[in-house]
Amino acid sequence: MIYRYITILLLVGLACAGLSRPTRAGDVVETPHTRAMLIVDHTNIAPGGSVSVGLSLELEPGWHTYWRTPGDSGLPVSLTWILPNGLTAGPLQWPPPSRIPTGGLMNFGYEGRVILPSKLYADRAVPVGQVRVKAHATWLACADVCIPEEGDFTVALAVDASAQQVSTGVDVAALAQAQARIPQSAPWPVVFFNDGSTLNLEAGPGFDSEHIASAAFSPDGDGVIVNAATQRMAISDGKLLLHIKAGPSRGTAVTGVLVVENTESGRTGYEIDSKVIAGKASGDGTMTIWIAMVFAFIGGLILNVMPCVLPVVVMKVLAVMTRHPAPWVVRRDALVYTAGIITAFTFLAMLLLVLRAGGEAVGWGFQLQNPVVVGLLANVMLVLGLSLSGVFTIGASVIGVGQELAAKSGVWGTYFTGILAVVVATPCTAPFMGVALGFALTQSPVMTIAVFEGLALGLAFPYLIIGLVPRLSHGLPRPGLWMERLKQVLAFALYGASAWLIWVLIQQVDSSSAALAFAGLLCAGFAAWSWGIAARSEVGRRAWGIVALIAIVLSLSIVGSLRPRTVNTLSSPTVGALAEPFSTGRLAELRAQGRPVFVYFTAAWCITCLVNERVALSQPEVAEALRAHHVAYLKADWTNRNPEITAALHDLGRDGVPVYVIYSDQGAPRLLPQIITPRMVIDALADL
Structure with a gap:
């Protein structure tokens, strides 16, 4: 038993030795490798008001500490408050981090001096008088080795109702500069494209290649990127492109900070919260605004031969003739x-x-x-x-x-x-x-x-x-x-x-609304017939015109009363293989089992979808290929509004149907063309 107590005492002693105990020198805490202090911009705070504070850490040359997500190793700086009743503290704010290589690892943090701003808030009902605010900070100071360090701080504040606050005069300008450097939301669109091995960040437009010296992205969370890999930057058509080696995490969204070095405005950080789309960034040469416009032009040209549009176009031409x-x-x-x-x-x-x-x-x-x-x-x-x-x-x-x-x-x-x-x-x-x-x-x-x-x-x-x-x-x-x-x-x-x-x-x-829809068609047809009689009749033209108008109003009223069914029980065209209904949960479950998944996004109102289902997906050889490769088969029916399916389409970089995609355990999802044949599907499944 005595050996157990000795062991515990030794462990406690080693733990205490690992922490560098601070020596107080006024408002400054001195540790072996850091000079720390708590900056307060004003000595007084009004009920319902606030004061700005900042934790200042000044590290010895060659030493560093860590950002909110430290990277491959380390721990973030922590600040714990002990506050009197009526006061609350805001979270720490983080200036843009630097990439700090350590051996084969990459960390995100700060060298030299860093100030982490925060806020203290007073309730409107806080009593007037003197209050003492205490804070306990912990951080790692690292070079070849990492040493846990800590500091305790006490701040005296006067709570009074005077409108004018009194400056402390101690590093207030440095605190204001630190606050100005806190990353804000990006002012331009940001999208990540995941092509399997690379996470491609695309930001802009709004970048000038003459003034952008460098850019680096630091993610929140682990496994999003390979932190130590080189991040390759390019500027194309006013957009900043950052090619980053993807990590094992396969989320649908990425958050973090993009740090851009501008030769004119200096170093600026931007908070990023963006979705991840399967595929390559447009700046990779696979898609630019000009290529997209050409594709759109060709698509619009093809629309002219669609059954709904062709009669309108032909009639315009016949009118000229x-x-x-x-x-x-x-x-x-x-x-x-x-x-x-x-x-x-x-x-x-x-x-x-x-x-x-x-x-x-x-x-x-x-x-x-x-x-x-x-x-x-x-x-x-x-x-x-x-x-x-x-x-x-x-x-x-x-x-x-x-x-x-x-x-x-x-x-x-x-x-x-x-x-x-x-x-x-x-x-x-x-x-x-x-x-x-x-x-x-x-x-x-x-x-x-x-x-x-x-x-x-x-x-x-x-x-x-x-x-x-x-x-x-x-x-x-x-x-x-x-x-x-x-x-x-x-x-x-x-x-x-x-x-x-x-x-x-x-x-x-539902069935009653379907009956109403047929009644609406009947009224529309009757209105057209009545209008034709009114145009050809010499007698009773006004009466027939009124009848036509009444029929039109009835038709529009009936159509306006149609409501979608509350329960989605949509029928689907019979295809060669039985498809399960799509859900993101089911897709994730199948992928977690290691099964490849074929998903087709369709809608009853999509002519191209129906043709593809009949010509390709309903063929027995496609069903046999799905079974032979043990591929799960999911149908995402977008006939009625479905936010889950819409979000899944957006994640694939698509905003309409049809979409055909194969998910495997190797890399990014594979998108098939919009017009498919049985051979296309079979060959794609054979590549799994």
Whole structure:
């Protein structure tokens, strides 16, 4: 038993020897390697007021102490307060750390002198008089060895209600400078891209390569990066790119401090709190704003052949062929049509930016998660189809066919035709669009809008080029009976689009709302028929017009009453392999088991998604490949709003569907193209 007591005493003695006991010298604590003091900017504090304080540590040359996250070794500085009733203390604030190599390790901390600011706050009800505030600080002083050091401090404060505070005059300027150096939130967008081995930080725009001397990132937490690895910096298109070797941690967000050395303004730290996106940074040459705009333009061009958009575009071209307007009118209409498309895309981009800034998880096609919008579009498609079938005629105020209208009406009609083209295009995601829009929504608002304008120009391009180069229209066939037949054929494309949107709506609402949706279509059809009779009748025109207006109001009222079902029991197209419903928890569970996972993000209102499911994912050879490679199969159904799925899309750098991704235990997720074939999927699974 006596040996146990001796052992305990020896351990206690060794522990006490490891702590350098301070020697008080006034307000300064002297330890073997540090001169410490507690700075207070004022001697008095008012009830409800505050005073600034700072822990000053001045280390011997060659010695250092640690930041809030010390890196590969060490412990952060700690300050514990003993406060009288009515006073509270704020947290320590941390100036930008330095990277301090020690052997093969990398630490984050401070050399020379550092001041860690804080605040003392007085309650409004604190009694007036003298109070004594005590603080106990601990820190490590390290060189070749690390020595725990500590200090006790006592501060006398006068609590009085006088409006004017009295300065202590002791290092107050140094404390103010330290407070000014505390990192603030970054003033520009910051995104991390994880390509498996590298965590690529992309910040900006707003950086000038002539003045940025260096940059370094210090993360919160362990395992985020390989601390000792070299961080390679580059400036591209005004953006700062920092290539950092990724650590074993695979989180969806990263926090820390980015320290930038500017030859003009000096060393500045920025607090970073950013999501992590799978893939490479745009500055790596895989994506820039110009490439994104080109991709968006190509995607917009492809939208013109989508079933919903094609009839609108063809009717605009047929209008030119039928009316033979003057060349200047054709040019004007082309520019006005383009302006309508640009207006609609600009509005959509700004709406997305506002909603995302407000914390909403939204992406491309988000409006189609609302059954009211889907029902309204179904009615619009039906009415346009009836117009092409000759039930009634929509004049130039909508699609530019029929009789000539006054110049003003024609201009406004063409303008709203451009807006209509965007409205009917929203259910579609063309190839190249996903990558471009995913990139756009991680950039500054100006760049986001620029990419959307690229999409707008692509959608407007066919009619725009015919309008600006009139001789191109000379190669078009001459007007004739074939035009009427083409209109009737295109009407069936719009009927099909309307039927498909009703199918989408049925999956979003309950059975009673689905019945209402059909009633709304009936009213819309009746309104179109009544309007056609009113236009052709010499007698009773006003009465038939009133009937049409009543039917329109009824249709809109019915559509406006549609509400999504409270429980998501969406049906899904049958595919070759049975897919589990997606959730981030299930994905994490499967990955923790070491299983590869194939996730497809889809929606009932996404035409491309449905085609891919039918052409590729439903094939038996794909199902066999999934089984052969023991791949878990998850379906993320985005038909109705689902913040969890939206967040998962954002983590992949995408803002719309379809998205096909394979998760393995090796590196970053692998994204497949938006248009897939069975062979693409099978080959990707074989690479696991």
